[in-house]
Amino acid sequence: MALARARNGWVVWATLILALLLGVAPVPQFMEIGRPLWLALFLSFWVLALPHRIGMISAWCLGLVEDVLFGSLLGQNALILTLITFLVLSLHRRLQMFPMWQQSLVLLVVFGIAQLVQLWLNALAGNRPPTLAFVLPALISALLWPWVFAILRALQQRFSVH
Template identity: 40%
Template sequence: MRNPIRRRANWVIVVTYVAALLLSIWPLPDWAEPFRPAWLVLTTVYWCLFLPHRVGLLVTFVVGILMDSLTGSLLGEHALALLLVAWVTLKLHLQIRVYPWWQQTLVVLSLMLLYTFVLFWVDGMLGYTQGSLLRWMPVLITTLLWPWVMQLLSVLQQRYQVS
């Protein structure tokens, strides 16, 4: 802000979130649907990790509510799960940032377990317990995607000087 050369480029953050939402509802064949990565978790973790002063709990909450509306789930379900993920990330962002990539991936794995558990738990209370084993597939796939998504987003962030 004080440095006029550094543009704020809010739109890059908005674009990444919109892209994550688009990918979250992009039609997939029925067999592939349980394997859909949690794009929103990756985006949230990235921005909370590297721009914690810009993207925090409020942004996460709003995006989570939009996700709830898109997926037709209970209002607040995805928001709650994302909030917890964002909260842990924000709390530990200084440590996670300096981890090597594989250690970061392990952190993402545990965050995804937390996220999936919250969704699973809320769905279980509502009585939707179908596909219990398949539910945990996105944990694996999302975790494996983290190094690539992180590279991509950091290239974007550097290219457009989002700070």
């Protein structure tokens, strides 16, 4: 069996770079607490769409870049994104069969677990006192999932990324 050559991989990386930029884009102070997990959303889509090309190594590297951009503890976001990618890869076949609202619910749980781990790491490092507001980015990200999915699916089909 001949190896299929990857087509238009630049689209994947361009969207992931866009997600990094959305993650550091300035927002009003009152919206900062509910900032969506853009990189986790985009990465989850590409892991579902292209599990043979985007995986845990990509998540780890993107997480390190996010750590540098946010100025957080080196490896913290890398660990979180790797955890999200592992969970999405573990649920890959089920998520593809679920309707959109069930995908959003599953991703709410996945992102919630990731936010809980991030809260725990922040508490260990002494950076932030624990609050219940850590669930807000996971909730907003789950609500944005249908739109992110539709936009990235259209890009994938338009540029025939596989």
